[in-house]
Amino acid sequence: MRRILFLARAEVLHVVRDRATLAQVLIVPILQLLVLSNAATFQIRDTPTYVVDLDLSTASRRLIERFASSGHFRIAGRSASANLADEALLAGDVTMALTIPHDFEAMLVGTGAAPLQLSVNAEKGSAAGIVQSYAASIVSAYAAELTAVRGGAPRIDLRMRSWYNPSLNYTHYMVPGILVALVTLIGTLLTAQNIAREKELGTLEQLNVTPITRGQFIAAKLLPFWTLGLIDLAIGLLVGVVVFGVPVRGSLLLLFGAAAIYLVVALAIGLWISTIVETQQQAMFVTFFVMNVYLLMSGLFTPIDSMAPWVQTVSLVNPVRHFVTISRAVLVKGAGVRDIAQPLATLVVFAVVTLTLAVRQYSKRTA
Amino acid sequence: MSGAAADAPIDAHDLTRRFGSFTAVDRVTFEVKRGEVFGFLGANGAGKTTAIRMLTGLLSPSGGRATVAGHDVARDAEGVKRDIGYMSQRFSLYEDLTVRENIRLYGGIYDLSDRDIRDRTSRMLGRLGLEHAADALVRAIPLGWRQKLAFSVALLHEPRVVFLDEPTSGVDPITRRQFWELIYEAAAAGTTVLVTTHYMDEAEYCDRISIMVAGRIAALGAPAELKQRFQTPSIDDLFVRLARPTP
Amino acid sequence: MTALAGLIRKEVYHILRDRRTLVVIVALPVLQVILFGYAIRTDVDRVRIAVVDPSPDTMTLALRARLDAAGVFEIVKVSPTMDAIEPLFRRGEAQGAIVFEPDFAEHAGRGVPASLLIVADATEPNTGSIVQAYASAVVQAFEQEQAAHARAVRITPAVRMRFNPTRRSSNLFVPGLMAFVLTIVSSLMTAISLTREKETGTLEALLVSPLRPWQIIAGKVAPYVVVGFASVVGVIVEARLVFGVPLRGSATLLLAEGVLFILVSLSLGILISARTSSQRVAMLGALVGTMLPTMLLSGFIFPIESMPAPLRAVSAVVPARWFVLVARSVMLKGTGLAYLWPATLILLVMAVALLVASTRAFHERLEA
Numbered sequence: 001m002r003r004i005l006f007l008a009r010a011e012v013l014h015v016v017r018d019r020a021t022l023a024q025v026l027i028v029p030i031l032q033l034l035v036l037s038n039a040a041t042f043q044i045r046d047t048p049t050y051v052v053d054l055d056l057s058t059a060s061r062r063l064i065e066r067f068a069s070s071g072h073f074r075i076a077g078r079s080a081s082a083n084l085a086d087e088a089l090l091a092g093d094v095t096m097a098l099t100i101p102h103d104f105e106a107m108l109v110g111t112g113a114a115p116l117q118l119s120v121n122a123e124k125g126s127a128a129g130i131v132q133s134y135a136a137s138i139v140s141a142y143a144a145e146l147t148a149v150r151g152g153a154p155r156i157d158l159r160m161r162s163w164y165n166p167s168l169n170y171t172h173y174m175v176p177g178i179l180v181a182l183v184t185l186i187g188t189l190l191t192a193q194n195i196a197r198e199k200e201l202g203t204l205e206q207l208n209v210t211p212i213t214r215g216q217f218i219a220a221k222l223l224p225f226w227t228l229g230l231i232d233l234a235i236g237l238l239v240g241v242v243v244f245g246v247p248v249r250g251s252l253l254l255l256f257g258a259a260a261i262y263l264v265v266a267l268a269i270g271l272w273i274s275t276i277v278e279t280q281q282q283a284m285f286v287t288f289f290v291m292n293v294y295l296l297m298s299g300l301f302t303p304i305d306s307m308a309p310w311v312q313t314v315s316l317v318n319p320v321r322h323f324v325t326i327s328r329a330v331l332v333k334g335a336g337v338r339d340i341a342q343p344l345a346t347l348v349v350f351a352v353v354t355l356t357l358a359v360r361q362y363s364k365r366t367a
Numbered sequence: 368m369s370g371a372a373a374d375a376p377i378d379a380h381d382l383t384r385r386f387g388s389f390t391a392v393d394r395v396t397f398e399v400k401r402g403e404v405f406g407f408l409g410a411n412g413a414g415k416t417t418a419i420r421m422l423t424g425l426l427s428p429s430g431g432r433a434t435v436a437g438h439d440v441a442r443d444a445e446g447v448k449r450d451i452g453y454m455s456q457r458f459s460l461y462e463d464l465t466v467r468e469n470i471r472l473y474g475g476i477y478d479l480s481d482r483d484i485r486d487r488t489s490r491m492l493g494r495l496g497l498e499h500a501a502d503a504l505v506r507a508i509p510l511g512w513r514q515k516l517a518f519s520v521a522l523l524h525e526p527r528v529v530f531l532d533e534p535t536s537g538v539d540p541i542t543r544r545q546f547w548e549l550i551y552e553a554a555a556a557g558t559t560v561l562v563t564t565h566y567m568d569e570a571e572y573c574d575r576i577s578i579m580v581a582g583r584i585a586a587l588g589a590p591a592e593l594k595q596r597f598q599t600p601s602i603d604d605l606f607v608r609l610a611r612p613t614p
Numbered sequence: 615m616t617a618l619a620g621l622i623r624k625e626v627y628h629i630l631r632d633r634r635t636l637v638v639i640v641a642l643p644v645l646q647v648i649l650f651g652y653a654i655r656t657d658v659d660r661v662r663i664a665v666v667d668p669s670p671d672t673m674t675l676a677l678r679a680r681l682d683a684a685g686v687f688e689i690v691k692v693s694p695t696m697d698a699i700e701p702l703f704r705r706g707e708a709q710g711a712i713v714f715e716p717d718f719a720e721h722a723g724r725g726v727p728a729s730l731l732i733v734a735d736a737t738e739p740n741t742g743s744i745v746q747a748y749a750s751a752v753v754q755a756f757e758q759e760q761a762a763h764a765r766a767v768r769i770t771p772a773v774r775m776r777f778n779p780t781r782r783s784s785n786l787f788v789p790g791l792m793a794f795v796l797t798i799v800s801s802l803m804t805a806i807s808l809t810r811e812k813e814t815g816t817l818e819a820l821l822v823s824p825l826r827p828w829q830i831i832a833g834k835v836a837p838y839v840v841v842g843f844a845s846v847v848g849v850i851v852e853a854r855l856v857f858g859v860p861l862r863g864s865a866t867l868l869l870a871e872g873v874l875f876i877l878v879s880l881s882l883g884i885l886i887s888a889r890t891s892s893q894r895v896a897m898l899g900a901l902v903g904t905m906l907p908t909m910l911l912s913g914f915i916f917p918i919e920s921m922p923a924p925l926r927a928v929s930a931v932v933p934a935r936w937f938v939l940v941a942r943s944v945m946l947k948g949t950g951l952a953y954l955w956p957a958t959l960i961l962l963v964m965a966v967a968l969l970v971a972s973t974r975a976f977h978e979r980l981e982a
Contacts, residue, residue: 035928038921039911040910040915041916041920042739042916043920090947090949091953108769113767113768113769113770114768114770115769115770115771115772116770116771116772117771117772117774118773118774119774120774120775120776121776122775122778123776123777123785123786123942123947127917129744130744133743133744133746133751134747135771136747136751136771137750139769139771140754140769142769143768150767155722156727156728156729156753156756156757158732159731159732160731160732160734160750161733161734162739163736164735165736165739166736169739173738281805292646292909293646293649302653302654302656302915303658306657306658306659306783307652307653308653308655311652311653315653325706329705329706332737333703333737339704339705
């Protein structure tokens with residue numbers, strides 16, 4: 001309708017003339033993307049290790065060499081004292097302490113079996129598990145080497161293949177997710193703040209006294225922000241590809257189509273927030289809280305599979321979760337429409353529901 | 368719809384609004400005839416703005432009823448909005464748009480054709496002496512000009528009823544005179560005007576006035592008639608007498 | 615001094631009067647810890663895998679049974695060809711796949727190593743490593759048990775997980791989570807305090823009163839530190855009772871550090887409030903806008919050691935980072951002030967610096 005166009009045009013003028021908002025929309029997301037993508041990593045590399053070599057034999061030295069040259073471990077300290085190793089662990093200077101017993105080589109040559117002691121700082125939780133598995137694979141590779149030397153042959157040849165992310169680069173996993181976070185934050189925050197500002201300034205009242213309908217008002221408000229959100233996504237994606245080398249294996253059209261639907265949800269939530277607050281300040285705080293919950297429960301930073309079962313169920317109503325899944329699937333795995341059918345359908349339902357609720361909630365008249 | 372609608376564009380009967388235990392507007396009854404300039408007076412906090420917000424469909428009444436331009440404010444608030452113009456006490460247009468852009472926006476919202484918008488904009492701006500500021504950002508123009516702009520927007524779509532909440536506060540005497548000339552013009556053309564003001568001399572310009580005290584109408588009638596009835600030399604004295612807290 | 619006492623009393627009265635807000639302030643962190651404590655985890659308990667077995671035989675079936683019985687795998691699909699894998703990965707239905715080559719047992723029997731391919735969906739790199747580690751562990755155990763070759767060499771690492779024997783990632787995250795929710799509740803408290811002043815315009819009145827700026831600040835901060843203390847106790851109790859996070863160190867030390875941290879967060883809020891209104895909105899915007907970085911640079915979720923040097927440096931000025939360190943050390947390692955004095959000192963310095971800056975800002979407002 002004509003009214004929508006008139007109001008939307010005014011909105012666009014507002015945004016373009018407000019330098020603070022422009023910065024918020026264009027510059028801040030890029031900065032955040034750059035910072036966060038570098039921060040958000042569980043990558044384990046060069047784990048500092050303390051070695052207590054009580055054997056000082058060829059075998060023990062070779063084993064230590066395997067650790068050192070694996071790229072996963074860095075020998076940060078070496079001595080014959082288990083106490084020093086312990087202290088280093090306690091102080092947090094090393095993450096793992098490797099203790100080679102003093103009959104190591106002898107046992108290997110004799111019975112062909114030898115023990116080893118690994119102390120891992122499990123403060124890091126699952127990182128400890130990963131460190132342990134790296135260590136275990138180095139040890140068993142070494143054992144296999146020795147077996148070959150002794151003339152025994154392995155019966156099973158294990159080979160590993162990592163699909164979609166052979167370099168095990170964490171940014172390829174995080175950037176698609178962070179893009180979602182940024183677009184969400186912008187969309188929801190801008191909408192909530194914008195309408196709260198009109199309330200604060202009193203300009204909303206002048207609109208409320210005109211015959212413009214709720215639907216027309218909301219459409220006119222959401223349209224510019226929706227477009228901005230998509231533009232933001234495009235810019236962010238460009239940065240992701242150029243700076244971080246994020247793959248784009250799937251269809252961009254599909255990704256942006258999903259984004260278009262997702263943004264409706266994000267904006268509707270911002271709209272809803274604006275109806276329950278009075279000032280911009282409040283709008284910011286409420287958005288802050290809501291976004292916290294959404295982001296931390298979306299599988300963006302920590303995997304959904306790791307969440308407690310009841311939380312996993314709850315996360316099904318989190319739109320961020322679905323778009324993060326879609327984003328990663330399409331960009332990194334090259335997923336097509338059929339692969340993301342389920343989260344996409346969920347987003348469509350959410351879009352309809354949240355928009356309806358938000359429109360219902362908005363009133364041109366105080367009761 | 369009764370025949371009275373054509374005669375009483377504003378018709379309030381026992382209109383009431385409560386906020387919790389506080390009654391802001393207490394059974395207010397009055398009517399305004401077509402083409403009348405009605406002065407709606409009262410001290411700060413007497414309930415004028417609340418009453419106006421009910422009449423413009425911005426606030427639901429707690430009790431009583433009212434019709435504006437034939438629409439019931441409780442049941443057909445959106446109908447009311449089609450036929451009214453409103454200038455709020457606090458400046459409520461967009462500071463980061465230009466004068467022209469603001470007018471254009473509201474012209475579009477009130478479904479005026481592009482040509483109408485153009486014509487009326489230039490007419491309005493000319494009449495108010497604002498042509499030179501047409502493309503200036505509202506943020507950059509002085510208060511008096513902003514009031515003129517808000518006034519234009521209220522009358523742009525030639526509504527049947529227009530509500531002006533303290534239109535002349537903070538403007539210089541010349542601008543005040545201009546406003547009142549425009550108010551008379553609009554009234555002569557058939558627009559019903561309800562205006563609030565703190566300037567008691569402006570009360571004399573109105574056809575009839577009402578004075579609200581603590582949510583109720585304490586006096587209602589033509590200024591001359593009221594002065595006679597209450598034996599006060601000016602509306603100002605009348606106002607003070609009515610509004611003074613009872614000893 | 616009586617003026618200050620009066621101010622504090624007024625503020626306490628405000629807080630107690632607003633029962634609902636008080637409940638929210640104390641309940642909010644507790645609720646958040648529960649919600650996020652169950653959500654922010656990185657434990658991989660079960661991995662969904664597909665099995666590709668073109669020619670099932672005794673050996674492949676035995677290995678498959680082993681994989682199934684290992685308790686860590688959930689076999690979502692068995693297929694004769696590798697085509698099945700890609701759609702499963704794309705839909706997220708499987709995280710890895712074990713691929714047997716055809717005529718597996720035959721090859722193994724003949725002494726030509728039978729090829730087993732472990733494919734991991736490495737979109738999330740660590741899950742990929744874990745899939746491979748678990749799978750190869752099962753296969754190698756199988757190998758060793760078969761003990762067909764007496765000449766096989768076996769090196770068995772005995773692994774001790776220090777400071778977190780259960781390796782539950784919640785032990786890692788919950789202390790960090792405590793810091794996070796306390797930051798949020800502190801900003802909420804300052805916001806509430808501010809809004810009240812703004813609404814009633816009493817801030818200006820305070821400024822022109824005989825009260826010195828530092829007294830105004832003290833008066834505002836002190837009551838909320840007490841409320842914050844209640845929050846600190848609440849989250850620690852929760853961490854212990856709900857998540858079973860150990861408390862090996864001194865509870866007193868932890869509480870004291872918690873209060874110090876609240877003080878730092880409140881001081882930051884007060885500094886923001888000391889700025890004039892328009893700037894305040896901008897600063898709040900900056901705060902919210904930097905919510906993500908703060909969340910991520912404090913070491914709460916992502917280990918600081920994994921970050922590049924510039925970010926590690928930035929992390930040093932994020933107050934939460936230091937409390938995260940303290941909370942983890944005290945709770946999991948039982949360390950005391952002897953190790954933690956640098957972190958404590960940093961928090962103290964931050965508190966003092968912020969309070970001084972607030973005092974300065976209030977002085978400026980007086981001049982203006």
